[in-house]
Amino acid sequence: MKDGWNPWHGCHKISPGCAHCYVYRMDARHEKDSAVVTKNADFDLPLRHRRDGTYRLPAGSVIPTCFTSDFFLEDADPWRPDAWRIIRERQDAHFFIITKRIHRLPECLPPDWGDGYENVTIYCTVENQDRADFRLPLYAAAPIRHKGLILEPLLESIDLTPYLGGNWLTEVSVGGESGNEARPCHYDWVLSIRQQCMDAGVAFAFRQTGARFVKDGKLYRIPRRLQHAQARKANLDYIP
Numbered sequence: 001m002k003d004g005w006n007p008w009h010g011c012h013k014i015s016p017g018c019a020h021c022y023v024y025r026m027d028a029r030h031e032k033d034s035a036v037v038t039k040n041a042d043f044d045l046p047l048r049h050r051r052d053g054t055y056r057l058p059a060g061s062v063i064p065t066c067f068t069s070d071f072f073l074e075d076a077d078p079w080r081p082d083a084w085r086i087i088r089e090r091q092d093a094h095f096f097i098i099t100k101r102i103h104r105l106p107e108c109l110p111p112d113w114g115d116g117y118e119n120v121t122i123y124c125t126v127e128n129q130d131r132a133d134f135r136l137p138l139y140a141a142a143p144i145r146h147k148g149l150i151l152e153p154l155l156e157s158i159d160l161t162p163y164l165g166g167n168w169l170t171e172v173s174v175g176g177e178s179g180n181e182a183r184p185c186h187y188d189w190v191l192s193i194r195q196q197c198m199d200a201g202v203a204f205a206f207r208q209t210g211a212r213f214v215k216d217g218k219l220y221r222i223p224r225r226l227q228h229a230q231a232r233k234a235n236l237d238y239i240p
């Protein structure tokens with residue numbers, strides 16, 4: 001990802017959504033073991049400058065962070081305090097962190113976190129009802145300034161209604177699974193979640209169909225290059 005920051009690489013599968021993890025798929029092409037977690041050489045990338053003295057990740061950037069791992073992975077516990085220090089130093093940029101390990105948040109926060117850093121959004125991702133029921137109560141209560149929920153890969157219909165009230169969530173986004181072994185995503189599930197969001201006044205976005213999409217009982221194979229466009233075509237996004 002062009003403007004992202006990847007302080008460490010590698011991860012461990014922890015839930016059904018990880019089954020066909022893209023990090024493992026990419027690494028497999030180079031016979032690399034994704035379960036070996038390593039600190040990257042450009043760990044301090046957000047603090048690096050160009051020759052003209054400006055930051056390599058410019059002021060005003062939105063920086064996808066830790067996208068070939070999980071920011072709250074246990075293996076990264078020794079490195080995370082330095083990562084927080086870097087994030088704190090770059091108040092002129094906004095860091096997007098996506099995690100399946102929201103349960104680890106309390107033990108991973110820096111001492112001056114308070115109710116969250118203004119320049120950090122932490123997204124929680126869930127894929128089925130079981131993980132929603134485990135992660136969302138923790139996420140709702142977590143001290144984070146900016147929150148968004150990502151349902152990708154969506155593996156079944158999910159009842160989010162117990163969690164959508166209270167104005168704590170800015171957006172729910174939904175998507176299917178990509179890759180040759182992708183599990184199907186059903187249009188009905190997407191519509192149901194959209195309706196739940198509309199009823200609760202929470203923004204909704206349908207990001208991509210995934211590689212196998214079921215609509216009106218028919219399974220469609222969607223090539224990678226069309227998965228985002230097909231979702232856009234469905235015109236389901238909702239802003240309250």
Ligand code: SF4
Pocket residue numbers: 011012013014015017018021022023024068069070100
């Ligand atoms: S948590 Fe994310 S990066 Fe880690 S194995 Fe699961 S899908 Fe892959």
